[in-house]
Amino acid sequence: MSSLNAVTIYGNTTCAYCGAARMLLAKKAVAFQDIVISDDADKEAEMQERSGSHVVPQIFIGDTHVGGFAELCALDKSGELDKLLAG
Numbered sequence: 001m002s003s004l005n006a007v008t009i010y011g012n013t014t015c016a017y018c019g020a021a022r023m024l025l026a027k028k029a030v031a032f033q034d035i036v037i038s039d040d041a042d043k044e045a046e047m048q049e050r051s052g053s054h055v056v057p058q059i060f061i062g063d064t065h066v067g068g069f070a071e072l073c074a075l076d077k078s079g080e081l082d083k084l085l086a087g
Contacts (some may be wrong), residue, residue: 007059007060009058011035061085
């Protein structure tokens with residue numbers, strides 16, 4: 001996977017939707033950068049600046065903001081997630 005379609009998840013350790021997003025990507029054998037913002041104000045600010053949102057998870061494929069778990073699932077169900085991941 002190139003850096004153009006590298007996956008990043010901003011989340012925390014207690015959010016069920018964060019865990020579900022991690023599980024969905026792991027099931028698809030997709031490597032991802034897991035940024036836990038729970039105790040890191042700088043990473044939380046980075047997430048908010050990139051996504052425009054303060055809720056977790058926030059998921060990116062390359063520079064494309066996917067959104068949260070619901071949006072990730074919708075992309076997966078439509079087949080668009082595989083296209084994004086392939087670049």
